[in-house]
Amino acid sequence: MQQFDLIIIGGGPGGYLCAERAGKAGLRTALLEKRALGGTCLNEGCIPTKSLLYCAKQYQTMLHCEEYGIAAQNVSYDHAAAVVRKDGIVQTLVRGVGVSMKKHGVAVFSTEGKITGKTGDLFTVSAGAESLFAPRLVLASGSSAVVPPIPGVRDGLASGFVMTNRELLSLQAKPNSLVCIGGGVIGLEMACYFASIGTKVTVIEMMSKIAGNTDPEICALLMRTYRKQGMEFCLNAKVESLTEHSVIYSDASGKHEISCDRVLLSAGRRADVSGLNTEAIGVALERGAVVTDEHMRTNIPGVWAIGDCNGKLMLAHTAYREAEVAVNDMLGKKDRVDYSIIPSVIYTTPEVASVGETEQSALEKGLDIQVVKAPMALSGRYLAENPKGTGFCKLLYDRKNRCVVGVHLIGSYASEIIYGAAMMVHSKLPVQHLDKIVFPHPTVGEVVREALFML
Ligand code: FAD
Numbered sequence: 001m002q003q004f005d006l007i008i009i010g011g012g013p014g015g016y017l018c019a020e021r022a023g024k025a026g027l028r029t030a031l032l033e034k035r036a037l038g039g040t041c042l043n044e045g046c047i048p049t050k051s052l053l054y055c056a057k058q059y060q061t062m063l064h065c066e067e068y069g070i071a072a073q074n075v076s077y078d079h080a081a082a083v084v085r086k087d088g089i090v091q092t093l094v095r096g097v098g099v100s101m102k103k104h105g106v107a108v109f110s111t112e113g114k115i116t117g118k119t120g121d122l123f124t125v126s127a128g129a130e131s132l133f134a135p136r137l138v139l140a141s142g143s144s145a146v147v148p149p150i151p152g153v154r155d156g157l158a159s160g161f162v163m164t165n166r167e168l169l170s171l172q173a174k175p176n177s178l179v180c181i182g183g184g185v186i187g188l189e190m191a192c193y194f195a196s197i198g199t200k201v202t203v204i205e206m207m208s209k210i211a212g213n214t215d216p217e218i219c220a221l222l223m224r225t226y227r228k229q230g231m232e233f234c235l236n237a238k239v240e241s242l243t244e245h246s247v248i249y250s251d252a253s254g255k256h257e258i259s260c261d262r263v264l265l266s267a268g269r270r271a272d273v274s275g276l277n278t279e280a281i282g283v284a285l286e287r288g289a290v291v292t293d294e295h296m297r298t299n300i301p302g303v304w305a306i307g308d309c310n311g312k313l314m315l316a317h318t319a320y321r322e323a324e325v326a327v328n329d330m331l332g333k334k335d336r337v338d339y340s341i342i343p344s345v346i347y348t349t350p351e352v353a354s355v356g357e358t359e360q361s362a363l364e365k366g367l368d369i370q371v372v373k374a375p376m377a378l379s380g381r382y383l384a385e386n387p388k389g390t391g392f393c394k395l396l397y398d399r400k401n402r403c404v405v406g407v408h409l410i411g412s413y414a415s416e417i418i419y420g421a422a423m424m425v426h427s428k429l430p431v432q433h434l435d436k437i438v439f440p441h442p443t444v445g446e447v448v449r450e451a452l453f454m455l
Pocket of ligand 1: 009010011012013014015032033034035036037038039040041042044045046047049111112113114140141142143165186274275276306307308309314315316317318319347
């Protein structure tokens with residue numbers, strides 16, 4: 001029996017950052033993780049995908065290197081070597097989380113945590129053979145890939161023909177052909193990686209466009225670019241069934257069959273609280289996700305839920321922010337999560353990054369918006385690196401409140417530029433103040449300044 005000030009179940013970005021902040025604040029903290037510290041993000045999500053995408057980008061550069069005055073012959077790609085490199089990066093980061101836990105005095109239990117009830121003011125959690133007690137509990141159990149109820153999907157998963165991100169990211173041999181079911185961010189990043197290294201990739205998407213709520217003009221340019229890279233898209237299409245080696249889908253023109261080596265399930269993720277035994281203390285769930293308010297409190301005083309398991313905005317940086325808010329809340333510091341200023345990114349070539357309102361959401365809110373669009377080619381750095389590039393920055397300006405309410409970028413470095421745009425949206429600074437910000441020259445980020453001057 002061990003007593004703590006706080007027990008956290010789940011060691012992904014939500015859980016480990018919460019543990020770090022709580023430990024730093026002096027709370028005796030226990031962190032329970034049943035698989036690997038770092039969760040989905042470090043082990044089978046954000047980091048593995050970015051590591052592989054980087055390798056594929058280098059390969060593409062080498063394939064087209066005459067453009068840069070470089071001669072190279074017999075350029076080839078070793079996918080297995082890229083996976084080994086990726087695994088090394090993951091191990092370094094996972095070790096780093098372990099070191100940080102030690103530094104912050106966090107007790108890590110490498111086992112499944114199960115809520116067993118409440119004794120007086122203390123929640124009780126089983127951690128393998130141990131029983132832990134604490135007056136505060138944070139649920140950070142993450143999410144899992146949606147397995148759509150398609151005939152043949154279970155058999156496909158059992159045979160290895162069908163995979164989730166977990167299996168595909170560790171596949172040693174490059175598939176010759178891959179079908180991605182779902183054209184959201186995860187499907188697109190995987191599709192882009194495999195297409196770049198020579199796999200024939202088809203994305204089947206139920207909606208009329210890829211990339212979810214991304215700005216439609218950006219989606220159109222993104223799809224045109226992907227098509228040039230050899231990816232194929234079936235939009236407004238529904239997967240009907242899977243055979244041993246093919247995917248059968250239907251669209252307005254009828255039924256079609258695609259033979260392929262592998263299928264990726266990228267039809268979304270759902271909050272995963274299975275195994276937590278939330279019923280033991282009556283934590284309220286809605287469609288499988290823990291219900292929370294803006295302070296990350298659940299319906300049970302003393303219990304918070306952060307990250308993907310609350311189903312709000314399934315991104316690692318959302319989990320980070322929610323972790324900070326939960327710790328501040330338990331320490332009595334005023335804080336809340338503002339979901340409207342959380343950026344989203346697609347790390348393919350080209351990159352896409354957005355923050356704030358879209359034209360559609362602004363319209364729905366009745367905002368009086370001016371939309372300006374600046375081509376990235378206005379930036380000398382962008383042109384130097386992408387002489388034929390067609391990237392752009394779209395900026396949404398709220399005429400009434402005289403501030404920037406949305407920024408949408410497509411093109412290189414978009415992922416690195418977007419936090420500056422998020423600061424503009426968050427601060428609601430009037431444009432005459434933003435105009436005074438000096439951007440380093442030459443940078444692709446200058447495109448945001450150009451857009452501001454178009455207002
Ligand atoms: P997780 O990272 O899922 O961690 C939850 C942890 O809890 C897991 O390790 C699990 O083993 C553990 N756990 C669950 N139940 C128990 C239990 N009962 N006892 C003990 N441990 C338990 N987001 C981004 O922001 N940027 C990206 O580029 C990005 N890329 C992605 C790419 C892919 C392929 C995928 C799948 C996701 C990506 N995401 C990205 C999303 C991101 O990974 C998640 O939003 C993030 O990991 C959520 O963090 P979390 O702490 O809530 O959950």
